[in-house]
Amino acid sequence: MLTSFFSDLEIRTVQEFINQANNVVILTHMSPDGDAMGSSLAMRHFLEAQGKRVDVIVPNAFPDFLAWLPKANEDVIYEKQRELADGLLESADLVICTDFNDPKRIGSLGDKLLTLTCKKMMIDHHLHPSNFPDLTLSYPASPSTCELVYRLICDLQRSDLPSTGVADLQRSDLQRSDLQRTDLQRSDLPSTGVADLQRSDLQHSDLQRSELQRSDLPSTGVADLQHSDLQRTDLQRSDLQHSDLPSTGVADLQRSDLHHSDLQRSELQRSDLNIATCIYTGMMTDTGNFSFNSNYPEMYQIVGELVATGIDKDAIYNRVFNAYSADRMRLMGYCLYQKMKIFPEHHTALIYLSRKDLYRFNFQSGDAEGIVNLPLQIKDVYYSCFMREDKVNPTEKALAGGSKTKIKISLRSQGDRPVNVFAKDIFNGGGHANASGGEYYGPLPEAVQRFLDNYQDYFVL
Numbered sequence: 428m429l430t431s432f433f434s435d436l437e438i439r440t441v442q443e444f445i446n447q448a449n450n451v452v453i454l455t456h457m458s459p460d461g462d463a464m465g466s467s468l469a470m471r472h473f474l475e476a477q478g479k480r481v482d483v484i485v486p487n488a489f490p491d492f493l494a495w496l497p498k499a500n501e502d503v504i505y506e507k508q509r510e511l512a513d514g515l516l517e518s519a520d521l522v523i524c525t526d527f528n529d530p531k532r533i534g535s536l537g538d539k540l541l542t543l544t545c546k547k548m549m550i551d552h553h554l555h556p557s558n559f560p561d562l563t564l565s566y567p568a569s570p571s572t573c574e575l576v577y578r579l580i581c582d583l584q585r586s587d588l589p590s591t592g593v594a595d596l597q598r599s600d601l602q603r604s605d606l607q608r609t610d611l612q613r614s615d616l617p618s619t620g621v622a623d624l625q626r627s628d629l630q631h632s633d634l635q636r637s638e639l640q641r642s643d644l645p646s647t648g649v650a651d652l653q654h655s656d657l658q659r660t661d662l663q664r665s666d667l668q669h670s671d672l673p674s675t676g677v678a679d680l681q682r683s684d685l686h687h688s689d690l691q692r693s694e695l696q697r698s699d700l701n702i703a704t705c706i707y708t709g710m711m712t713d714t715g716n717f718s719f720n721s722n723y724p725e726m727y728q729i730v731g732e733l734v735a736t737g738i739d740k741d742a743i744y745n746r747v748f749n750a751y752s753a754d755r756m757r758l759m760g761y762c763l764y765q766k767m768k769i770f771p772e773h774h775t776a777l778i779y780l781s782r783k784d785l786y787r788f789n790f791q792s793g794d795a796e797g798i799v800n801l802p803l804q805i806k807d808v809y810y811s812c813f814m815r816e817d818k819v820n821p822t823e824k825a826l827a828g829g830s831k832t833k834i835k836i837s838l839r840s841q842g843d844r845p846v847n848v849f850a851k852d853i854f855n856g857g858g859h860a861n862a863s864g865g866e867y868y869g870p871l872p873e874a875v876q877r878f879l880d881n882y883q884d885y886f887v888l
C-alpha cells in the first residue's frame with residue numbers, strides 16, 4: 428500500500444475543482460526539466476481522458492531531449508506565444524501549477540497568474556510554497572512532483588466520485604482491494620504526515636526483522652548455494668510450464684514481446700500509457716536515474732506499477748540520457764578538462780562558463796543540464812557548484828538592478844551536507860538539501876569571487 432499523502436478533504440477538493448472546470452491550464456517552471464514536463468503532461472493526459480480541454484503553458488522552451496514526451500510539442504511557450512497564452516489563461520476555470528512553489532519561478536507568467544480569479548492549485552515538492560493557490564499540495568519530502576501526481580491520480584481514481592473510463596475504475600478498484608488488504612496488516616501504524624516518516628522507518632525495521640528471521644537458514648557458503656539451488660529449481664519448474672515456447676535467448680525476447688502486446692491489447696488505454704510514461708520520466712530525472720533522493724521503498728513500488736502499465740523504461744532512459752548533441756558532449760569534456768577547479772580540503776568542485784564559452788560550443792537550452800553533477804563522480808568530492816553566464820531577460824530588469832548579465836548558479840552535494848543554506852544566504856536562492864540553485868546579477872568574475880569568499884564557511888564536512 429502506498430502511504431497516503433493527501434487527506435480525504437484534499438482529494439475531494441481536487442475532484443471538485445476538476446468537476447467544475449471545463450478549461451484547465453497547467454503551468455510549470457522556467458527552463459522545464461523532466462519533472463516539470465512529466466508532471467504537467469501527466470496531468471494533461473489524465474484530465475483530457477475526462478473530457479476536459481487542457482493546455483500546458485511553459486515560461487520558456489523545453490530541451491530537445493524531452494520533446495518526445497506525449498504532447499510536449501503542444502505546450503504553449505510563454506516567451507514566444509504570449510498572446511495565445513494570455514487568452515488561454517483568461518478563459519481558464521482552473522489553473523494547476525506543477526513542480527514550482529512560487530510565481531517568481533515562472534518569470535512574467537507569474538505576474539499574469541496572480542491577476543487570475545479562477546481556482547488555482549499547486550502540486551509540488553519544493554520547500555516553502557508561497558500561498559497564492561486555493562489549494563496547495565506541497566510535499567518537500569517527495570523526490571519528484573511526478574511521484575506526487577501519480578499518488579494524486581491514484582487517489583482520485585480510488586474515490587467514489589466519477590472520474591475516468593469504467594475500465595480504469597475497475598482496474599484501480601482491484602488494486603485498491605489488494606492495497607486495503609496490506610493496509611489492514613499495517614493498521615497498527617500511525618497515518619499522519621509526520622508518522623509517514625516513522626512508518627517508512629518501521630518498514631525498514633520490518634525488512635530487517637524479516638532478514639533476521641532468515642538467519643535460521645544455514646548461513647555458510649555451502650548452504651547459500653543450496654538455497655539458491657532451491658530457487659533455481661523453482662524457476663525451472665515454472666519454465667517447464669512454458670515448455671511450448673522455445674527456450675533460447677532470442678525466444679525469451681519474443682515471449683516478453685507477446686506479453687507486452689497482450690497487455691496493450693487487453694488492458695491499456697492509450698491515456699494510461701501516456702500518463703505512466705510522463706510520470707516515470709520525472710521520477711527518473713529528478714533522482715538522477717534513481718541515484719539520489721531514492722532510498723525509500725515506495726518509490727520502487729510506484730516504479731513497479733508504472734512498468735506494469737507497459738511503459739518501456741529502458742527506452743525512456745535512452746531518450747533522455749543518451750540524447751546529447753556532439754556539441755554538448757564536447758562542452759562537458761571542456762568543462763572537465765579546462766574549467767573544473769577542485770578544492771580538496773573542502774571536498775568541493777567549481778565549474779563556471781562565460782557566454783563566450785557557451786558560444787564556442789553552440790550552446791542550446793538544456794546543454795548545461797547535469798554538468799553540475801559530474802564532479803561528484805570524483806572520489807572525495809562532495810560539493811559541486813556550476814555557474815553559467817546568461818543575459819538578463821526583459822522580465823527580470825527590476826531584479827537585475829541595471830546589470831546586463833545574470834549568473835545562474837547550480838549546487839549539488841552528497842549525503843548529509845546541505846547546500847540550500849549556502850544557496851539562500853549567498854546567491855538569493857534555495858532548493859533541496861542536496862540540489863539547490865541561485866542567481867547573481869552582475870559579471871561572472873564577481874559571482875566566482877563571491878563563491879570563493881564564502882564556500883569554506885558552509886562546505887565543512
Ligand SMILES: [Mn+2]
Binds near residue numbers: 462463
Ligand atoms: Mn521537480
